[in-house]
Amino acid sequence: MDIAAIIDRCERLYRDLDLSHVHEWKQRTGGKAIGHMPVYVPREIIHAAGMLPVGIMGGGDDIEIIRGDAYFQSYICHIPRSTVELGLAGKFDVLDGMLFPAICDVIRNLSGMWQMMFPGKLVKYLDFPQTFNEVGRAFHRFEMAELALALETLSGIAATPERLNRAIALYNDNRRALAELYDLRAEHPQQVPTAELYLLLRAGNVLEVAEHTALVRAYMQQARRRQRALHDNVRVVVTGLFCEQPPLSMVRAMENSGCYIVDDDWVLGARYLLRDIPVGPRPLEAIADAYMTDTVATATRYVDGDDKGGYLVDQVRRRRAEGVIFAAASFCDPALLDRPMGQKALAEAGIPHTAFTYSENTGQVQVIKEQAGTFADSIKLWGAAA
Amino acid sequence: MNATATHAPAVQKEESMVIQKKMIAEHFETLAQAGQSRRKVVYTFVPGNLNELLLAFDLLPVHPEVNALQSGMRKLSGDYILEAEKQGHSEDVCTYVKCDIGMLKKGNIGPTGEPLPPPDLLLLSYTGCFTFMKWFELLRQEYGCPVVMLQIPYQADGRITAGQRDFVARQLREVVVPALEQLSGRTLDEDRLRELLASSARAEDDLVHVWESARHKPSPIDAYFGGVYYIGPIFTAFRGLPGCEDYYRSLRREVDFRIANGMGPTTPEGELRQQKYRIVVEGPPNWTSFREFWKIFHDEGVVMVASTYTKVGGLYEQGFRHDAAHPFESLAEYCLGCYTNRNLPSRVDLIAKYVEDYDADGILFNSIKSCNSFSAGQLMMLRELEKRTGRAGAFIESDLVDPRYFSAANIKNRLESYFQMLEARRAAA
Ligand code: SF4
Numbered sequence: 001m002d003i004a005a006i007i008d009r010c011e012r013l014y015r016d017l018d019l020s021h022v023h024e025w026k027q028r029t030g031g032k033a034i035g036h037m038p039v040y041v042p043r044e045i046i047h048a049a050g051m052l053p054v055g056i057m058g059g060g061d062d063i064e065i066i067r068g069d070a071y072f073q074s075y076i077c078h079i080p081r082s083t084v085e086l087g088l089a090g091k092f093d094v095l096d097g098m099l100f101p102a103i104c105d106v107i108r109n110l111s112g113m114w115q116m117m118f119p120g121k122l123v124k125y126l127d128f129p130q131t132f133n134e135v136g137r138a139f140h141r142f143e144m145a146e147l148a149l150a151l152e153t154l155s156g157i158a159a160t161p162e163r164l165n166r167a168i169a170l171y172n173d174n175r176r177a178l179a180e181l182y183d184l185r186a187e188h189p190q191q192v193p194t195a196e197l198y199l200l201l202r203a204g205n206v207l208e209v210a211e212h213t214a215l216v217r218a219y220m221q222q223a224r225r226r227q228r229a230l231h232d233n234v235r236v237v238v239t240g241l242f243c244e245q246p247p248l249s250m251v252r253a254m255e256n257s258g259c260y261i262v263d264d265d266w267v268l269g270a271r272y273l274l275r276d277i278p279v280g281p282r283p284l285e286a287i288a289d290a291y292m293t294d295t296v297a298t299a300t301r302y303v304d305g306d307d308k309g310g311y312l313v314d315q316v317r318r319r320r321a322e323g324v325i326f327a328a329a330s331f332c333d334p335a336l337l338d339r340p341m342g343q344k345a346l347a348e349a350g351i352p353h354t355a356f357t358y359s360e361n362t363g364q365v366q367v368i369k370e371q372a373g374t375f376a377d378s379i380k381l382w383g384a385a386a
Numbered sequence: 387m388n389a390t391a392t393h394a395p396a397v398q399k400e401e402s403m404v405i406q407k408k409m410i411a412e413h414f415e416t417l418a419q420a421g422q423s424r425r426k427v428v429y430t431f432v433p434g435n436l437n438e439l440l441l442a443f444d445l446l447p448v449h450p451e452v453n454a455l456q457s458g459m460r461k462l463s464g465d466y467i468l469e470a471e472k473q474g475h476s477e478d479v480c481t482y483v484k485c486d487i488g489m490l491k492k493g494n495i496g497p498t499g500e501p502l503p504p505p506d507l508l509l510l511s512y513t514g515c516f517t518f519m520k521w522f523e524l525l526r527q528e529y530g531c532p533v534v535m536l537q538i539p540y541q542a543d544g545r546i547t548a549g550q551r552d553f554v555a556r557q558l559r560e561v562v563v564p565a566l567e568q569l570s571g572r573t574l575d576e577d578r579l580r581e582l583l584a585s586s587a588r589a590e591d592d593l594v595h596v597w598e599s600a601r602h603k604p605s606p607i608d609a610y611f612g613g614v615y616y617i618g619p620i621f622t623a624f625r626g627l628p629g630c631e632d633y634y635r636s637l638r639r640e641v642d643f644r645i646a647n648g649m650g651p652t653t654p655e656g657e658l659r660q661q662k663y664r665i666v667v668e669g670p671p672n673w674t675s676f677r678e679f680w681k682i683f684h685d686e687g688v689v690m691v692a693s694t695y696t697k698v699g700g701l702y703e704q705g706f707r708h709d710a711a712h713p714f715e716s717l718a719e720y721c722l723g724c725y726t727n728r729n730l731p732s733r734v735d736l737i738a739k740y741v742e743d744y745d746a747d748g749i750l751f752n753s754i755k756s757c758n759s760f761s762a763g764q765l766m767m768l769r770e771l772e773k774r775t776g777r778a779g780a781f782i783e784s785d786l787v788d789p790r791y792f793s794a795a796n797i798k799n800r801l802e803s804y805f806q807m808l809e810a811r812r813a814a815a
């Protein structure tokens with residue numbers, strides 16, 4: 001497959017709100033499928049229990065919200081509306097269960113709504129620890145063991161240590177491939193346009209892990225050989241988009257505004273762990289422990305100590321970025337409450353930044369493009385945001 | 387969020403109100419003198435607060451949500467919120483946080499006009515609301531003081547599991563107590579803690595009697611507008627103290643007196659004896675137009691017979707009591723049991739039960755614009771409740787402390803049609 005074909009496949013998967021790929025996978029394998037909301041869930045456990053993890057990230061700008069609006073008040077982000085819309089339209093009937101990680105009160109309450117809407121299905125809220133000490137570790141190990149049990153009961157396949165270790169190895173490999181992809185883009189942003197990288201990431205929401213890793217590698221192999229001119233663009237990190245996703249048109253608009261995006265936090269769950277999970281005799285504990293340390297910093301995760309914003313500053317330095325764009329879904333409390341702390345850390349480090357909000361179905365991409373363009377120009381002209 | 391009002395509108399003074407007023411004035415005076423008296427100050431949140439534990443170490447609690455609601459009632463919150471927005475806070479987020487930060491930026495003047503002391507410790511009791519975590523991350527930057535995180539798992543399956551209780555109790559023993567010992571320079575006196583917990587339980591008994599009095603017709607209390615005063619001492623810095631017990635004893639006496647005399651609750655507009663409709667309310671009140679809001683209902687002869695907001699600091703009437711025999715387990719259970727820590731199906735169950743127990747005519751949702759913890763999913767809850775109880779529901783939107791989001795005309799219009807609907811249903815019945 002050449003790059004165009006790979007990206008075309010990814011875009012078709014991205015636009016496939018009917019989850020036909022999941023239908024096919026189930027038919028082909030006879031297995032079950034488990035949906036999960038952003039940011040992070042331990043997909044290794046789902047895989048080891050013989051099921052397909054399916055990342056659900058709202059409806060983008062491809063669906064009209066008819067019923068979803070009747071479920072939510074006006075001042076709330078968009079992703080729960082489109083998720084409910086898709087659920088009520090039967091698009092998730094193919095999923096045998098749904099996981100709701102603890103990232104904010106909207107996703108938390110959505111888990112209860114799901115219990116009421118789909119009483120026959122497995123609905124599980126994953127209460128990730130915010131206490132990164134031994135007490136938190138014990139709690140998290142216990143929770144992961146409960147999750148494994150619930151999944152095994154559903155699939156009838158035991159997540160044995162062997163199966164868990166195999167899943168760990170596959171996902172380690174996937175994270176390595178994605179890390180390489182991110183490094184490649186940061187090194188040669190002209191070879192890896194962000195819209196392509198984004199679509200590749202999104203494909204990982206539905207493809208089986210090994211297939212996805214192979215696709216990412218096939219893409220990289222060809223992207224490295226690509227001959228494309230490097231423009232005089234400004235290198236930026238984009239942050240705050242860990243849950244509700246911007247429409248593809250917005251991703252493209254940002255990139256066409258004179259910016260090279262050299263790091264970001266969309267589809268963050270796939271890259272949440274910064275190191276390999278060790279394979280070994282107690283794989284379930286290893287999965288739980290990996291969450292406790294060696295992960296990205298993000299707004300939905302408590303930062304102990306006074307290093308708030310430190311991760312972002314490091315990210316900028318590591319990627320040799322010249323500025324940061326804070327892009328948050330409208331009404332997203334975690335991202336928007338976190339923003340001033342990130343801005344403060346950047347200001348202290350002398351790193352320019354700008355901010356805007358969006359929603360998954362935003363039509364205002366021109367405004368966003370202009371803002372990103374002005375930001376890029378100001379960095380080029382003065383080395384700092386105007 | 388979550389707490390109660392202390393600056394009562396000019397209502398007819400009763401003994402309990404006098405006690406509460408005095409207690410609060412003394413507390414803020416003590417806070418204002420914390421610097422001189424060298425007493426250590428701990429900021430912490432109302433839901434699932436560990437008041438008895440803090441008192442056992444002789445620490446002084448401050449509740450930022452209470453300051454925010456006070457600012458709302460004193461019409462200062464609008465300016466504070468604008469100040470925070472000027473400093474870069476988004477228009478879209480929880481206004482309690484912005485009100486608190488704006489107040490801090492403008493000198494941190496407390497409700498009695500004296501400056502509040504800065505915290506020596508932020509006790510992040512992370513219960514029932516994600517925003518709490520962000521709030522204290524922000525305050526940590528402002529004050530540069532340590533934070534202790536106490537994570538309370540969510541009752542996602544509608545019950546408290548043994549694992550959850552152990553997790554909280556272990557955090558209390560292994561993380562919170564050592565931090566408080568270090569701060570206060572003394573070791574925990576468990577006997578003192580038990581005494582405080584036993585006192586809490588006595589006050590809780592009296593409060594339950596007060597809530598349950600709303601079964602009477604006419605109801606001697608308003609469990610929402612009046613209720614926010616009733617929860618004042620027990621939800622905040624006083625639970626465990628003799629003054630708190632006095633308050634609830636005297637409140638109970640007053641309620642019993644009203645029952646004996648067939649009286650309604652005392653409201654700013656006088657006694658509400660002619661009660662036309664009985665309503666259960668979900669969601670916090672609006673503080674900036676509190677009295678105006680209350681009057682709309684008073685004028686229609688509506689009495690609130692139960693509310694969920696008054697349960698954010700504990701569901702005592704569902705059986706929970708602080709237990710001196712099991713201090714840590716009972717504190718853990720208390721934290722886990724708060725209303726906003728319950729999943730949506732159990733919130734629906736509880737409201738349906740209130741409708742039944744208190745023979746309510748309808749259900750009102752006051753959906754708070756900036757509070758996802760309460761509001762996300764409320765429309766679905768309402769539909770479910772209408773289906774289950776057959777009672778009529780109303781849904782209005784306002785905010786806790788942002789006056790820009792209280793549209794009196796809109797709310798009035800909506801409520802008028804709601805009252806007409808109640809009338810029509812009654813006529814048809
Ligand atoms: S966009 Fe933000 S507020 Fe909305 S569900 Fe996601 S994390 Fe929560």
Ligand code: SF4
Pocket residue numbers: 387388480481482483514515516517518756757758759760786
């Ligand atoms: S989101 Fe709601 S519960 Fe949380 S702090 Fe704000 S007002 Fe309180």
